[in-house]
Amino acid sequence: MSKNDRGYTIHVVSHTHWDREWRYPFQITRAMLIDMIDRLLEVLDSTPEYKSFLLDSQCIILEDYLAVKPEREGELRRQVETGRLVIGPWYSLPDTPEISGESIVRNLLLGSSIIEEWKGTKWTGYSPFSFGQSSQIPQIYRGFGIDHIYFYRGNNDRITKNEYIWEAPDGSRIMGMRAINPYGRANWYVHVYRPLALNKWPFQWEFHWEEGQLPFHPCNDDDQVFDYRLLEGKHCEKLFPENLPKALEEIRRDAIKDSTCPHLLYMDGMDQAHPYPRTPEIVEMANRLHTPDTYIHCSFADYVQAVKDSDPDLKVMEGEFRYPMVDGLWQNLFPGMLSARIYLKQQNRQCEAMLQKNADTWAAIAELLGMEYPQGMIDLAWKYLLANQAHDSIAGCGVDSVHEDVEYRFRQVSLLASDITQRALAHIVRNIDNKHLPENAICLFAFNPTQFKRSEVVRAIIDIPRESGISTFSVEDERGEELQLQILRGYDHEPIVNHPYDFPVPFKAKRFHCAILLPGIPGLGYRTFRIKRHRGPDKNPGSMSPAKNTLENRFVYVKILSDGRLDVLNKESAVWYRGLHYFKDCSETGDHGTHRPADSDEILTSIGEPAEIEKVVDGPILIQYKIKVTLMLPRNALPDRSSRNPEKVPFPITSVITLRTESRFLEIRTETNNQVLDHKLQVMFPSGYRNAERSFSETHFAVTYRNIQPPDTSAWKEPMLPFYPQYMFAGIENGKTGLAIFNIGLPEYAAFADRDRTIGLTLLRTYRFPVIGANPEDTATDWSQRMCQCLRPFVFDYAIYPYRGDWREGEVHRHANQFNLPLRLNQTGPSKGFLPTGLSFITIEPDDIVLSGVKKSSRNDNLIIRMFNPTPETIEAKISFYKRIRQANLTNLKEQVTKNVDFQERSLRLTLGKSKIITLAVALET
Numbered sequence: 001m002s003k004n005d006r007g008y009t010i011h012v013v014s015h016t017h018w019d020r021e022w023r024y025p026f027q028i029t030r031a032m033l034i035d036m037i038d039r040l041l042e043v044l045d046s047t048p049e050y051k052s053f054l055l056d057s058q059c060i061i062l063e064d065y066l067a068v069k070p071e072r073e074g075e076l077r078r079q080v081e082t083g084r085l086v087i088g089p090w091y092s093l094p095d096t097p098e099i100s101g102e103s104i105v106r107n108l109l110l111g112s113s114i115i116e117e118w119k120g121t122k123w124t125g126y127s128p129f130s131f132g133q134s135s136q137i138p139q140i141y142r143g144f145g146i147d148h149i150y151f152y153r154g155n156n157d158r159i160t161k162n163e164y165i166w167e168a169p170d171g172s173r174i175m176g177m178r179a180i181n182p183y184g185r186a187n188w189y190v191h192v193y194r195p196l197a198l199n200k201w202p203f204q205w206e207f208h209w210e211e212g213q214l215p216f217h218p219c220n221d222d223d224q225v226f227d228y229r230l231l232e233g234k235h236c237e238k239l240f241p242e243n244l245p246k247a248l249e250e251i252r253r254d255a256i257k258d259s260t261c262p263h264l265l266y267m268d269g270m271d272q273a274h275p276y277p278r279t280p281e282i283v284e285m286a287n288r289l290h291t292p293d294t295y296i297h298c299s300f301a302d303y304v305q306a307v308k309d310s311d312p313d314l315k316v317m318e319g320e321f322r323y324p325m326v327d328g329l330w331q332n333l334f335p336g337m338l339s340a341r342i343y344l345k346q347q348n349r350q351c352e353a354m355l356q357k358n359a360d361t362w363a364a365i366a367e368l369l370g371m372e373y374p375q376g377m378i379d380l381a382w383k384y385l386l387a388n389q390a391h392d393s394i395a396g397c398g399v400d401s402v403h404e405d406v407e408y409r410f411r412q413v414s415l416l417a418s419d420i421t422q423r424a425l426a427h428i429v430r431n432i433d434n435k436h437l438p439e440n441a442i443c444l445f446a447f448n449p450t451q452f453k454r455s456e457v458v459r460a461i462i463d464i465p466r467e468s469g470i471s472t473f474s475v476e477d478e479r480g481e482e483l484q485l486q487i488l489r490g491y492d493h494e495p496i497v498n499h500p501y502d503f504p505v506p507f508k509a510k511r512f513h514c515a516i517l518l519p520g521i522p523g524l525g526y527r528t529f530r531i532k533r534h535r536g537p538d539k540n541p542g543s544m545s546p547a548k549n550t551l552e553n554r555f556v557y558v559k560i561l562s563d564g565r566l567d568v569l570n571k572e573s574a575v576w577y578r579g580l581h582y583f584k585d586c587s588e589t590g591d592h593g594t595h596r597p598a599d600s601d602e603i604l605t606s607i608g609e610p611a612e613i614e615k616v617v618d619g620p621i622l623i624q625y626k627i628k629v630t631l632m633l634p635r636n637a638l639p640d641r642s643s644r645n646p647e648k649v650p651f652p653i654t655s656v657i658t659l660r661t662e663s664r665f666l667e668i669r670t671e672t673n674n675q676v677l678d679h680k681l682q683v684m685f686p687s688g689y690r691n692a693e694r695s696f697s698e699t700h701f702a703v704t705y706r707n708i709q710p711p712d713t714s715a716w717k718e719p720m721l722p723f724y725p726q727y728m729f730a731g732i733e734n735g736k737t738g739l740a741i742f743n744i745g746l747p748e749y750a751a752f753a754d755r756d757r758t759i760g761l762t763l764l765r766t767y768r769f770p771v772i773g774a775n776p777e778d779t780a781t782d783w784s785q786r787m788c789q790c791l792r793p794f795v796f797d798y799a800i801y802p803y804r805g806d807w808r809e810g811e812v813h814r815h816a817n818q819f820n821l822p823l824r825l826n827q828t829g830p831s832k833g834f835l836p837t838g839l840s841f842i843t844i845e846p847d848d849i850v851l852s853g854v855k856k857s858s859r860n861d862n863l864i865i866r867m868f869n870p871t872p873e874t875i876e877a878k879i880s881f882y883k884r885i886r887q888a889n890l891t892n893l894k895e896q897v898t899k900n901v902d903f904q905e906r907s908l909r910l911t912l913g914k915s916k917i918i919t920l921a922v923a924l925e926t
């Protein structure tokens with residue numbers, strides 16, 4: 001029997017896709033949300049045959065609604081408990097490529113806790129968001145008890161059937177479901193609802209004034225005009241049943257092409273769509289046509305169960321899903337989102353580092369030492385962060401006012417996380433025993449937020465009492481051994497001292513900016529050092545510049561060329577990397593989701609352009625050079641996208657190159673003030689690995705490889721481009737040596753199939769904003785939106801790391817963490833506690849195991865340690881604690897106990913299979 005003759009069960013699932021902020025800012029969208037949920041509650045109460053409504057798999061919009069209408073909470077809860085209103089599993093709907101794996105886990109953790117508290121019954125793996133999916137999503141979903149996923153961006157009909165099996169690197173499997181071409185999660189809405197309720201067929205996008213329905217439009221010249229609204233909803237009054245046979249035939253033709261079983265999914269909803277109360281009536285009309293198919297109005301969970309029960313023979317897929325759209329509509333990958341409004345990505349990374357790696361960690365440890373846990377403040381910070389990681393927010397594809405709100409929320413995360421961290425570290429310091437020191441001693445505490453033991457040069461600001469009359473100082477460890485010190489500058493300063501029972505008063509100090517080589521800072525711990533005051537001249541003997549325009553330590557030698565490029569020698573492997581770090585600029589006439597050069601592009605580089613080179617810091621342990629290059633860039637691209645403007649303006653770029661004495665990588669901070677429109681700026685690193693076939697980057701709980709030579713997809717509606725997501729690093733290697741590029745908040749890299757296999761790190765992409773809501777095939781520009789052109793100052797941080805072996809042997813995770821997560825330094829007097837002067841609260845061995853997060857359990861007072869094995873081999877790990885263990889358990893990602901763990905007095909051993917994520921819950925003795 002052919003597919004055309006076969007009878008199918010058609011599952012009609014009603015839903016809305018609710019972008020919390022996108023076309024309009026949050027508060028305007030929330031007003032629309034109130035209207036929608038009010039209408040939804042009316043429909044569910046008055047129409048018992050309306051079986052279910054899917055609230056877009058998120059929970060945050062419940063909070064948004066109840067903040068304005070708390071009196072309706074009981075009605076909402078009743079519909080959730082009965083399963084007619086389906087929420088979760090997510091708190092917000094993130095765009096995952098730009099965020100950390102820990103952020104994904106915490107989003108689902110908060111969402112699942114809300115579902116439990118609301119007694120939700122039918123939450124599913126429906127995931128109608130994210131511009132691409134990483135390879136570990138099946139393992140993450142399994143960790144939350146989800147055995148399936150529905151998504152569409154990143155998949156297409158050349159890659160999978162409607163249903164398939166998706167396997168994570170560790171072997172975890174879930175059933176995958178792909179949206180049906182051409183309209184994805186709106187196929188019933190476009191093919192059936194619009195013809196039946198509006199008498200409009202697919203591709204009939206226009207509104208005609210003669211349609212009536214009381215179109216309303218504010219039209220003062222100072223109004224913030226947010227489009228027209230229709231004040232009468234006549235679409236509920238009349239049906240056009242004569243359109244139904246043709247509508248069902250058209251939707252069926254697309255749906256059965258890639259079916260694997262006798263069940264098809266028809267999605268009854270669209271962006272910001274209200275529930276249509278007559279959907280059950282249309283379903284019954286379809287059944288009365290006596291076609292071979294049976295139509296039912298049901299929940300998404302019902303559809304999933306039906307597919308499982310049919311036991312189709314499904315293809316197993318592995319790896320990430322970042323396949324662009326071949327044809328159809330609304331199913332684009334939109335890879336350009338990785339570099340849209342790059343400043344948001346930078347702010348997100350800074351907030352993740354402060355909240356996940358510092359505030360969470362140190363607050364949980366400080367509570368073990370008696371501090372009141374700041375639960376409310378941490379919850380607030382996380383909700384701000386997760387709200388910002390919603391796909392249209394972090395991706396940068398909303399109107400300007402949306403992203404002004406996003407920046408405000410990032411500021412709140414940063415302030416909250418910073419204060420929580422400072423208070424926690426202060427509490428720990430109070431408990432450290434330094435009472436053997438003189439009362440007027442000055443102590444320096446270095447806290448290490450990573451699990452790796454670290455010895456490195458830090459930049460510090462030290463205040464010395466001015467009345468002491470000293471002109472210099474030294475730094476000693478606990479044994480009195482003097483550390484290497486390089487004083488950069490000193491000046492009189494009067495910082496304010498906050499006194500809880502007095503006015504804020506100044507402290508007259510001599511402030512020193514300095515570099516200190518701090519040895520042996522324990523992982524997830526601290527070490528104490530003493531500042532000793534001296535009279536006499538300060539000394540900075542030695543230099544790290546053996547010749548003009550060079551930098552050298554025992555690991556690398558760097559020569560700065562006349563055009564600012566760098567030749568870097570890895571002294572351990574004797575491999576040179578030539579011509580690194582030049583800038584490349586091309587035109588950009590696309591939008592937030594799509595990189596589109598002008599029809600006739602002009603590509604400009606800094607190669608051969610004279611550079612201004614200046615040594616700004618030198619000494620025995622720290623050296624810095626400043627390199628300034630100026631590109632002459634076209635002011636913009638022409639409005640018709642044909643070419644770049646022949647008028648050019650200077651575009652200065654200043655980079656500060658830093659090398660520390662014990663560092664294996666070269667740090668770079670690049671600054672520019674962008675005043676150029678329609679362009680994409682990259683910094684380029686020719687690896688020299690001419691035969692390399694793959695690049696790699698850090699992704700969620702994994703290292704992902706990608707072919708450097710992309711397949712020919714020129715005939716696809718959205719051709720594949722060589723731009724990919726990364727978290728802290730990307731690189732290329734040849735089996736013997738490798739070159740990795742670290743970054744802080746720059747999530748897009750490219751690996752070009754040129755002769756030298758050049759790595760490109762995207763610094764900036766400025767673009768035009770499309771008219772949102774227009775015909776999907778339209779490329780018109782909304783010229784009122786200007787912030788997407790990123791006309792502002794920028795600071796970019798990245799690093800060059802050459803190494804021996806592969807990324808595992810080269811300890812790329814260790815060094816990338818060191819670059820991204822600096823030691824936390826604190827100055828104080830001698831404390832009189834009980835802790836030793838140096839301590840690791842938690843020790844993780846071996847270093848191949850990577851820490852994801854340390855936090856307080858969401859279910860009890862246990863300590864949660866989440867870690868993963870990024871390697872393809874099984875690893876035996878040892879986890880040690882500073883106190884005796886009372887109880888230890890493995891949990892799932894919902895932090896529910898799955899297995900008891902045997903332990904010795906203060907340590908335990910675990911086996912981590914390849915690519916495995918584990919969550920450990922530990923109760924320590926008080």
